[in-house]
Amino acid sequence: MPDKIIYYAVVGGDRTAETPYGLVRRLEFDGDGFTDEALRKDFSWKFTAAIVEFERGEFTYDLVQVSHAQASKIIEYFREQWGPFGQPLDS
């Protein structure tokens, strides 16, 4: 179980933290490192390098930290966009 979870909205162009391109999160394990995940269109979480890339100026879009409540709203926004159960992934 992570000790802390930090959410980030993926924004760029005319997309804001309310209408982002995506949602990523960092799971921190006290003293044992961290791992990063992104929300996919089937509403599963999968490893992402987006936060690490952003730290190095390599990520295409901006990341804006959001609260857990804001993250929940973003997921609801994506349910409206992608359907309540998401969309099957091509891969």
Added chain:
Amino acid sequence: MPGWRDLPSQSGARDQPARLPAADRPTPGSLADLRRRLDALDQGHPSSPRAGDPADHKQSGPDDSGLDQDGGPDRVGGPRDRDGGPQDRDGGPQDRDGGPQDRNRNYWTEVPRFEQLWTEHVERWPAAQPDITVDRSRDPEGSWRGSGNHYLSPEQHVRAKDVIGSVRQAEATISQHIREVERDNSCGGRLAGWDFRLKGEDRLKEKIAGLAETDAPDASAADIVRDIPDAIRYTFCTRPGTYREAYWNIKGLLEAHGFKMIYSQNHWSDSQYKGINTRWVTLDDQRFELQFHTPESFHAKQRITHLPYERTRNPLTHDEERRQLGVFQRQVFSWLSRPDNVSEIPNHRRGRPPDA
């Protein structure tokens, strides 16, 4: 102090940590060698003479103390001041793993230690072997699947190939302008990493697939291929004393050539990376990236922390190793000389340019 010749060569230097010249090392196995190696170990390293219980580790200096200290992930992606500059101050004491008594130490004197630390890291954490089976048998015609199992649908693949083709076409012209800017700038800015200005085709497809699959799934394929900023990347290096002036001088020259800056991010207050990354668009709507570095920050990025960064990005990397890699990279970047008045260079975002 190393000069320009010490920059990674523009004609073939690969992204590998430079090897330590043998003449700089004590005799292998000697007491001096052992002492140097022990002193170089991270404070949390089990063989370090400073290693103690976890509480000791927690009380160590900022650069040895892990990600829970200042500069950790909480700062990453925090609400950006889109047009404001970094919040820290110029000229303040840098958090380093050395002390104020180490006046003769600088980034370049620490490079052998960084290399040794990396060697020991690799010994402790051998590279994880990928166990990926790439099965293309059921993929539709026209799709693409890379060796890391990233996937592009036929529509996405067509768009990716289009953007790759236009990048290859545009690069020669942009590069000619960039060379002219190098010739005309008045602050000694020199191009570095020229041979790596074009991102490889598969790497570009992987990046597009990663955004579409996981990182920006609500972006359209058209958005993604348009927004990829670094299919073409240039780097200017200038000395810390003229860095700020060089930034404005080169920016003005690029604008005089008809390019528009759409993004600038000042990373000099960040801990995991230092430099300024800018993104530009040509009159033909071709995007490219331009990084501003000092010789030190370019060396730190390209030669010392590139492989650790790649490991951090790797999904197979263990969480604890990922934490250690963050500590290492922060330590390396903490030794860089800060360019004069660099915090006066603001971040910048510009809306999308009008569609052609």
